[in-house]
Amino acid sequence: NAGVTQTPKFQVLKTGQSMTLQCAQDMNHNSMYWYRQDPGMGLRLIYYSASEGTTDKGEVPNGYNVSRLNKREFSLRLESAAPSQTSVYFCASSVGNARETQYFGPGTRLLVL
Amino acid sequence: GIQVEQSPPDLILQEGANSTLRCNFSDSVNNLQWFHQNPWGQLINLFYIPSGTKQNGRLSATTVATERYSLLYISSSQTTDSGVYFCAVALSGGYNKLIFGAGTRLAVHP
Numbered sequence: 001n002a003g004v005t006q007t008p009k010f011q012v013l014k015t016g017q018s019m020t021l022q023c024a025q026d027m028n029h030n031s032m033y034w035y036r037q038d039p040g041m042g043l044r045l046i047y048y049s050a051s052e053g054t055t056d057k058g059e060v061p062n063g064y065n066v067s068r069l070n071k072r073e074f075s076l077r078l079e080s081a082a083p084s085q086t087s088v089y090f091c092a093s094s095v096g097n098a099r100e101t102q103y104f105g106p107g108t109r110l111l112v113l
Numbered sequence: 114g115i116q117v118e119q120s121p122p123d124l125i126l127q128e129g130a131n132s133t134l135r136c137n138f139s140d141s142v143n144n145l146q147w148f149h150q151n152p153w154g155q156l157i158n159l160f161y162i163p164s165g166t167k168q169n170g171r172l173s174a175t176t177v178a179t180e181r182y183s184l185l186y187i188s189s190s191q192t193t194d195s196g197v198y199f200c201a202v203a204l205s206g207g208y209n210k211l212i213f214g215a216g217t218r219l220a221v222h223p
Contacts, residue, residue, distance in 0.1 A: 031208075031209060033210075033211075035211075040215075041215060041216075042117075042199055042201070042213030042214055042215050042216055043199070043201070043211070043213045044213070045210050045211065045212075048208065048209075048210060050208055056208075058210060059210075059212075088154065090156065094209055096209070100144070100161075100209055101146060101158060101161040102146065102158075102209065102211060103158060104148075104156040104158075106154075106155055107154055107155075107156075109154075
């Protein structure tokens with residue numbers, strides 16, 4: 001039981017390049033989330049998926065798109081990366097979308113030059 | 114929006130000391146979690162505690178939802194307790210969208 005996995009672990013992009021961050025969970029959870037963490041700060045929610053087939057914006061969605069590919073997988077796409085998107089990205093999942101513990105993946109460290 | 118304030122922002126302890134970390138929040142919540150982010154960046158779930166008291170080994174937590182605060186107690190601290198401790202909450206009546214505090218950075222010296 002791997003929990004929440006993320007790929008890649010580390011990525012360097014040039015401004016304007018695109019990339020997709022992958023997240024998968026094997027806990028049969030319904031809800032999944034993407035957060036970003038900037039230096040010295042707590043995490044902020046980018047997008048979430050309350051259940052398979054639904055996605056919605058969080059606190060800082062600009063510059064990102066998401067896809068809930070199936071119940072296990074939730075991807076985050078940067079269409080045209082900007083230096084302001086340099087951050088550590090965490091994926092999380094929970095059984096449901098209220099009153100539930102969220103479990104976090106190991107993170108993807110992204111550097112945009 | 115809801116405000117989550119953690120104190121103190123930084124804490125330095127000698128191994129074996131006890132400490133209390135505090136999380137204040139400005140609105141009713143239906144989810145409150147405490148996390149430990151270790152020096153390698155991994156977020157580790159400590160407690161899911163929207164109300165009441167829980168204990169796990171040397172760590173315990175208490176949330177007084179009516180007064181909008183939560184406390185994390187660390188007893189007999191060890192160097193492996195070093196890192197950043199985050200409190201995160203989700204508003205009552207809404208989706209499980211966590212709002213994080215800025216964290217308490219703990220350094221435990223031998």
